[in-house]
Amino acid sequence: MKKILVIYYSQSGQILDICKSIFNEKEIPSEIEITYKEIKAIPEYPFPWTANEFFDVFPESVGLKPCQINNSDFNINNDFDLIVLAGQVWYLSPSIPITSFLKSEEAGKLLKDKPIVTVYGVRNMWVNAHSKTKNLINEIGGKIVGNIVLSDKNNNLVSVITIVRWLINGQKEAKGIWPAAGVSKSDIENTGKFGKIIYEKLINNNLMNLQKSLVENGAIEIDYAIMKTELNGGRIFNIWYTKILKEGNLTPKQRKRRLNIFKNYLYFVIFGVSPFASLFFKIKKIIFNKSAKSEIKYYSS
Ligand SMILES: Cc1cc2nc3c(=O)[nH]c(=O)nc-3n(C[C@H](O)[C@H](O)[C@H](O)COP(=O)(O)O)c2cc1C
Structure with missing residues (x-):
């Protein structure tokens, strides 16, 4: 069994x-x-x-x-x-x-x-x-x-x-x-x-x-363009989270203000930047197909 x-x-x-x-x-x-x-x-x-x-x-x-x-x-x-x-x-x-x-x-x-x-x-x-x-x-x-x-x-x-x-x-x-x-x-x-x-x-x-x-x-x-957008996003999220929690003990008001700025940033990136990033990575995949494939393979395994 x-x-x-x-x-x-x-x-x-x-x-x-x-x-x-x-x-x-x-x-x-x-x-x-x-x-x-x-x-x-x-x-x-x-x-x-x-x-x-x-x-x-x-x-x-x-x-x-x-x-x-x-x-x-x-x-x-x-x-x-x-x-x-x-x-x-x-x-x-x-x-x-x-x-x-x-x-x-x-x-x-x-x-x-x-x-x-x-x-x-x-x-x-x-x-x-x-x-x-x-x-x-x-x-x-x-x-x-x-x-x-x-x-x-x-x-x-x-x-x-x-x-x-x-x-x-x-x-x-x-x-x-x-x-x-x-x-x-x-x-x-x-x-x-x-x-x-x-x-x-x-x-x-x-x-x-x-x-x-x-x-x-x-x-x-794996969709290559989404994966690449995400990998870049991951690095930026790390910076944001460190900035938001930086001074340790935030008052609820300070925390809310920082999260509000992050929220607006996120909406801007999703709707304003990501369509262009996606297009860029789609073109990149066509030009550098071999390296794109090996990256996809790496993250699949
Ligand atoms: C706070 C929050 C953040 C999320 N962030 C992501 C994300 O970064 N990437 C993603 O693919 N899905 C994200 N999701 C969607 C979740 O991964 C999941 O598909 C959805 O919440 C349903 O999950 P459940 O099984 O808990 O109901 C997020 C969901 C929540 C609640």
Whole structure:
């Protein structure tokens, strides 16, 4: 018997739907047992968010500052053969509850020396967050053997608008010209193939080439222009977060003022700069196709 532990955090339940589709109950082989454990933030983050709450988690997300979580739920027997860590990205970083779990003593005990598959349900920018997650996992002695990313495949600016509609106004469903927000239902339903690959590799003790098979079956689809825009954004976010938290003890008024400036900057970059950046990187990909391909390959593996 091979035992898989799925550790997840999700506000809307999207990532749980993704995991339940990857590990479709009707198709779990008799040699596999799956346990689910949910990370809960204490207190819970709001959902839907107000605009202020949404921007308020920026510095702590980027700075990897943990919040309180239900640690005691993870004080469990560590006899798992594979850990699946499933979550989302907040501000090009792992969401605060995921960071908090990875920084907890319990994660150290559960993940040390274990093969780990990461699963993300995101808008479309996850590369920076995955690098940060990888570092946190390396620090506690775990080893990432696979990565599955599900994202919103709509145009970048359309998905910004629909995700705000969803996360701040609570409207996920399609309306008028706007498609439904988040990962599409058909993409979620199409993930059972990843579960089958994981079972096969796990049962045959062959996890080391798991990612290659996952990528061959579409577990990672990278848009070069979005990836490059994100990588630049990640560097700029680091500067912003350090500036916002610089003097340590900010009064709520000072913090709000700084976050307001950041908010305006972000809107300007998303709607004013990113379309041009995207065009620039699309042209760059055509001219430097070989190096673009090798970068895509690097971030896929
Ligand atoms: C505060 C916040 C920041 C986010 N930042 C990003 C981001 O940088 N990149 C991205 O692809 N998605 C981003 N998202 C979308 C989430 O990754 C995720 O897809 C969405 O919140 C649904 O997650 P859930 O499983 O918790 O419901 C953000 C969401 C929130 C709440």
